[in-house]
Every structure is written in structure tokens, then in C-alpha cells.
Amino acid sequence: MAKNPRQKQPLQTKKHLARIERERIQRRYILISSIVVLVLVVALIVYGIVEQTYLQPLQPVAVVNGQKVSTRDFQTQTRYARYQLVSNARNTMQFLELFGNNPEALSSFQGQIQQIQAQLEPTSIGQEVLDNLIEAELIRQEAEKRGLLVTKEELDEAVANAFGYYQNGTPTIQPTEKPIPTSTLNPTQKALLPPTSTPTATPVITPTATPVITITLTPTQIPTITQTPDPTLTPTPYTEQGFQSLYDEVMANFEKDIQFDESDLRYQIETNLYREKLMEAVLAELEVSREVEQVWARHILVADEQTAQDVLKQIREGADWNDMAMLYSTDTSNKEQGGDLGWFGRGAMVVEFEKAAFELSIGEISEPVQTSFGWHIIQVLGHEVRTLSESEYQQLREQKFSEWLTQVRENATIDIRDYWVDRVPAEPTLPPEIVQFLQQSVQSIPQPTLPAASPDQ
Structure with a gap:
């Protein structure tokens, strides 16, 4: 009578069991690592969305005396x-x-x-x-x-x-402002200027x-603008x-x-x-205030101090101011008008020019004054409190x-x-x-x- 064949179970040695356990642990580590990486990626994406949408808008671009500008x-x-x-x-x-x-x-x-x-x-x-x-x-x-x-x-x-x-109601349109009357020239000013100067x-x-x-x-x-039966347009x-x-x-x-x-x-x-x-x-x-101290001045602008001294010397010896301005001044915006700057208040000119102009008496001519534009010879033609337009x-x-x-x-x-x-x-x-x-x-x-x-x- 034939014997029933039976498969012989392989013997599992300690070494073989240890290898199986190591593989099981490795698979677990790989699974855990994959889950961790996936969670981190998702977290970074979510954080980016939250940071861009909610956190960043709240962050200040400037802080002014403790108050944030978001x-x-x-x-x-x-x-x-x-x-x-x-x-x-x-x-x-x-x-x-x-x-x-x-x-x-x-x-x-x-x-x-x-x-x-x-x-x-x-x-x-x-x-x-x-x-x-x-x-x-x-x-x-x-x-x-x-x-x-x-x-x-x-x-x-x-x-x-x-x-x-x-x-x-619609605000009333302000009327056109009236020009400020020009000051009457005094005898000193009339002597300094040609008859047509103002x-x-x-x-x-x-x-x-x-x-x-x-x-x-x-x-x-x-x-819109609608059209009535007649040709007149009515808003x-x-x-x-x-x-x-x-x-x-x-x-x-x-x-x-x-x-x-x-x-x-x-x-x-x-x-x-x-x-x-x-x-x-x-x-x-x-x-x-609308009432401000102003001076009316004219100047001759040159490039260097020596030229300024030469021009000043000629004027003091009797040369005509307007001729000197036309001949020497580098300020092309007013040299043809004798360097006339009109009336101006404090803060309108550079500091050095302003200081000299406001310290001069009517008719007085300054020593050469240096500014960032060059060297100026200044003469004041008027000095008074005026009403601004x-x-x-x-x-x-x-x-x-x-x-x-x-x-x-x-x-x-x-x-x-x-x-x-x-x-x-x-x-x-x-x-x-x-x-x-x-x-x-x-x-x-x-x-x-x-x-x-x-x-x-």
C-alpha cells in the first residue's frame, strides 16, 4: 500500500526568522516615512495657502509709532x-x-x-x-x-x-479772484527803475x-442725457x-x-x-496768514566770485543795471527784464539768497552772495507786508x-x-x-x- 506523500515543512532557523523580522520592520519604516512625507507636503501646501491668504495680509509692511500698516x-x-x-x-x-x-x-x-x-x-x-x-x-x-x-x-x-x-445742492462756483492791486512806487523806486517798470x-x-x-x-x-420732443437736450x-x-x-x-x-x-x-x-x-x-512780509528784488547771476566783483564795481561806478544784467547774467529767465524776480516771501528762494534779500534796504545793492546756482548781486526794489491772492x-x-x-x-x-x-x-x-x-x-x-x-x- 502506497504511503501518502506529505510535504515536508522547511525548518525556519533563527537566522531566517531574524531576516523576516528585519524586512517587516523595514516595510513599516518605509510606510511610516511615506506617510510622514505626505503629511509634510500637505502641511506645507496648506500652510502656504493659509500664509498667503490669511497670515501675510496681516503682517505689517511698516510700523508707525507702534501702529501697523498691514x-x-x-x-x-x-x-x-x-x-x-x-x-x-x-x-x-x-x-x-x-x-x-x-x-x-x-x-x-x-x-x-x-x-x-x-x-x-x-x-x-x-x-x-x-x-x-x-x-x-x-x-x-x-x-x-x-x-x-x-x-x-x-x-x-x-x-x-x-x-x-x-x-x-451743488456747491456754488467761486467767483474768479480779483487781482491784488500793485503797490504804488515811491520816489526811491521810481528813481531805480525805468518809467515802464512794474x-x-x-x-x-x-x-x-x-x-x-x-x-x-x-x-x-x-x-445719461435724454432727448425731449424738441431738439433741446436736458440732463x-x-x-x-x-x-x-x-x-x-x-x-x-x-x-x-x-x-x-x-x-x-x-x-x-x-x-x-x-x-x-x-x-x-x-x-x-x-x-x-494771508498777510505776509515780501520783498521785490532783482539780481544778476554769474558763475564765479571774481566776475561778480567786477560787475558790482562797474555798477557802483555808474554802469546801468539793466545793461549789466543783459551782458553778464546767466539767468536767462529774467536777464532781459533786468533780472527782475518780482515779489516773493520767505521760503520761496534758497536760504542764502533769502537772508541777503530780506536784510537789504530799498535801493541797497548786496555784496556778491554765493548759492548753489552761482554768485548773485542783489538789489531790493520793495519791502512790505502784502496780501496774497x-x-x-x-x-x-x-x-x-x-x-x-x-x-x-x-x-x-x-x-x-x-x-x-x-x-x-x-x-x-x-x-x-x-x-x-x-x-x-x-x-x-x-x-x-x-x-x-x-x-x-
């Missing part, structure tokens, strides 16, 4: 600034299409668009927006110190006004631009309902295109209101407030984080047709031709 506000205001520049470029292109056949107009519009392109450069626009946000925070802090408040009613009215809606206009003091809100509307957002009344409809449409477009919402708009307008109130308070503290007064107010605000910033503790440079938004961008126009403009600029080398070189 990345979110910086990026939002930068996108809005870019939006305004792009809108300006679009408007300029429309003018270019209308007047582009005129070479002078073409050159002017081309220069404007190129300037806008330069302003859109990330570092440039980012620095400007950052400075504005720091200034806005300083203004709010200084307003708080003085107990200045902007009420909700004031803010609501200013928002409506920004959209051209005036609930209490003081020239006061030099304009360049003000620092006041931040304003500009609401850019597309053609479809402008109140559609701009009611509160019309304002609200326009406001909702504009803000919806802002939020969709540049993530700029209602709170951002109200923040900007509120900052402007704080600036206006703070300016009034500061100028009152500084006692800035409205435009001059507003320019003076802006100048004084700007100087005060600059001093406030210098005394503030401001910590600017270097990483702001990497967080400047790159959108919105110029439309393709404008970019193409700029490229064609660059290509059309004549390139300098180098002279051909001679055979013996």
Missing part, C-alpha cells in the same frame, strides 16, 4: 493706484486717437504714456503708496492727539460728493499734492437713487477687478477729511503744512519692513494696445549711426 492695506491701495494710472493711460490713448495727426500732440501724449509706464514700475509705485500710507497714519495719530473727529455723517456726505452727488508776478511756490479721491467712471456709468436728474445705483455698480467693479471694497474707499476719503481738519488746526497753531494763499498753506508734516515724520518712530518690495502687486496692467503703442514708439526712435572706420584704422 500688507493687505498696502496691496489694496497699490492696486487702486495702478488702476488710476491705467485709467489715465486709457484716457490719454483716446485723446491720441483724436489728435494724433498733430506731431506736437503725438509727442506730448507719447511722453505722458511713457511717464505712466514708468510710474507703474513696482518699486516706484510701491514706494509712493507706502509713503502715503505712513503719512495717512501720522495724520490720524496727530488728529487724535488734538481730539479731531470725522463723524459718520461727514464721511457719508464726502463719499456722495466724490461721486458728484450733493444732497444739499513788479512781476509773485513766483509760484510749488505745493505738495493733496491726496484726493478720483472716481473713474466708464462711459456707461455717466448720467437726467441725478437723484439719490441714481447715486446709489452708480455707487453700487462702481464698487462692484472695483471689488471684482482690484479687490478694493467699500471700507477701502471710505478709509481713503476719511483720511482726506482728517487731513483737511488737521491742516486747519496746524496752520492756526503756526499762525499762517487766493491761489498764492492756498499754495502757502500747502507748503507750510507739508513742511510741518515732514518734521512730524522725522520725529516719528517708523519701522519699514524690507519685504514690502516683494509684495507689490503687478496688476492691473496696461492694456495690450497701449503696450504695443509704446513698443512701436521705442522702435521708431532714430538710432545714432556710428561713423564708418577708415581703412587705415
Whole structure:
């Protein structure tokens, strides 16, 4: 009888069992390592999303006296600034299409668009927006110190006004300002000047631009004009309902295109209101008045001290001032008028020139005065307290407030984080047709031709 064959079980030695255990442990380590790596990758992705979406916007790009200027506000205001520049470029292109056949107009519009392109450069626009946000925070802090408040009613009215809606009626247009009468010349002044001479206009003091809100509307957002049965065109009344409809449409477009919402708009307008109130308070503290001390002076500007001494010697020996100005002065803007600078107040000229002019008596001629422009011989023709025109007064107010605000910033503790440079938004961008126009403009600029080398070189 045959035996049932049975498979003989292999004997598992200790060595074989140890190898199996090592392989099992290795597989476990590989599995655990894979899970850990996967978890880390997922965690990094989640952190990146959280950091980009929630944490980074809260991080400050600057700290002003302990108050943070957030990345979110910086990026939002930068996108809005870019939006305004792009809108300006679009408007300029429309003018270019209308007047582009005129070479002078073409050159002017081309220069404007190129300037806008330069302003859109990330570092440039980012620095400007950052400075504005720091200034806005300083203004709010200084307003708080003085107990200045902007009420909700004031803010609501200013928002409506920004959209051209005036609930209490359209403001009355200010009448054209009357010119300030020219001072009567005294005998000394008459002796110094030809019979036809009169003081020239006061030099304009360049003000620092006041931040304003500009609401850019597309053609479809402008109140329509309806035609009555007769040929007369009558504008559609701009009611509160019309304002609200326009406001909702504009803000919806802002939020969709540049993530700029209602709170951002109200923040900007509120900052402007704080600036206006703070300016009034500061100028009152500084006692800035419409009545200011001014001098009327003329000068002869030359390049070096020896020439100045020679010209001064000739004048003192009887040479005619106007002839000397025409012959020697390098200030081409007024040499044909005898170097007449008109009336000016303190702060309008460089310090050295101002000091000398305000110390001279009427008719007195200075020793040569050195400034960064060269050497001046100065003669004062008038010195009195004068009333500024409205435009001059507003320019003076802006100048004084700007100087005060600059001093406030210098005394503030401001910590600017270097990483702001990497967080400047790159959108919105110029439309393709404008970019193409700029490229064609660059290509059309004549390139300098180098002279051909001679055979013996």
C-alpha cells in the first residue's frame, strides 16, 4: 500500500526568522516615512495657502509709532493706484486717437504714456503708496492727539460728493479772484527803475499734492442725457437713487477687478477729511496768514566770485543795471527784464539768497552772495507786508503744512519692513494696445549711426 506523500515543512532557523523580522520592520519604516512625507507636503501646501491668504495680509509692511500698516492695506491701495494710472493711460490713448495727426500732440501724449509706464514700475509705485500710507497714519495719530473727529455723517456726505452727488445742492462756483492791486512806487523806486517798470508776478511756490479721491467712471456709468420732443437736450436728474445705483455698480467693479471694497474707499476719503481738519488746526497753531512780509528784488547771476566783483564795481561806478544784467547774467529767465524776480516771501528762494534779500534796504545793492546756482548781486526794489491772492494763499498753506508734516515724520518712530518690495502687486496692467503703442514708439526712435572706420584704422 502506497504511503501518502506529505510535504515536508522547511525548518525556519533563527537566522531566517531574524531576516523576516528585519524586512517587516523595514516595510513599516518605509510606510511610516511615506506617510510622514505626505503629511509634510500637505502641511506645507496648506500652510502656504493659509500664509498667503490669511497670515501675510496681516503682517505689517511698516510700523508707525507702534501702529501697523498691514500688507493687505498696502496691496489694496497699490492696486487702486495702478488702476488710476491705467485709467489715465486709457484716457490719454483716446485723446491720441483724436489728435494724433498733430506731431506736437503725438509727442506730448507719447511722453505722458511713457511717464505712466514708468510710474507703474513696482518699486516706484510701491514706494509712493507706502509713503502715503505712513503719512495717512501720522495724520490720524496727530488728529487724535488734538481730539479731531470725522463723524459718520461727514464721511457719508464726502463719499456722495466724490461721486458728484450733493444732497444739499451743488456747491456754488467761486467767483474768479480779483487781482491784488500793485503797490504804488515811491520816489526811491521810481528813481531805480525805468518809467515802464512794474513788479512781476509773485513766483509760484510749488505745493505738495493733496491726496484726493478720483472716481473713474466708464462711459456707461455717466448720467445719461435724454432727448425731449424738441431738439433741446436736458440732463437726467441725478437723484439719490441714481447715486446709489452708480455707487453700487462702481464698487462692484472695483471689488471684482482690484479687490478694493467699500471700507477701502471710505478709509481713503476719511483720511482726506482728517487731513483737511488737521491742516486747519496746524496752520492756526503756526499762525499762517494771508498777510505776509515780501520783498521785490532783482539780481544778476554769474558763475564765479571774481566776475561778480567786477560787475558790482562797474555798477557802483555808474554802469546801468539793466545793461549789466543783459551782458553778464546767466539767468536767462529774467536777464532781459533786468533780472527782475518780482515779489516773493520767505521760503520761496534758497536760504542764502533769502537772508541777503530780506536784510537789504530799498535801493541797497548786496555784496556778491554765493548759492548753489552761482554768485548773485542783489538789489531790493520793495519791502512790505502784502496780501496774497487766493491761489498764492492756498499754495502757502500747502507748503507750510507739508513742511510741518515732514518734521512730524522725522520725529516719528517708523519701522519699514524690507519685504514690502516683494509684495507689490503687478496688476492691473496696461492694456495690450497701449503696450504695443509704446513698443512701436521705442522702435521708431532714430538710432545714432556710428561713423564708418577708415581703412587705415
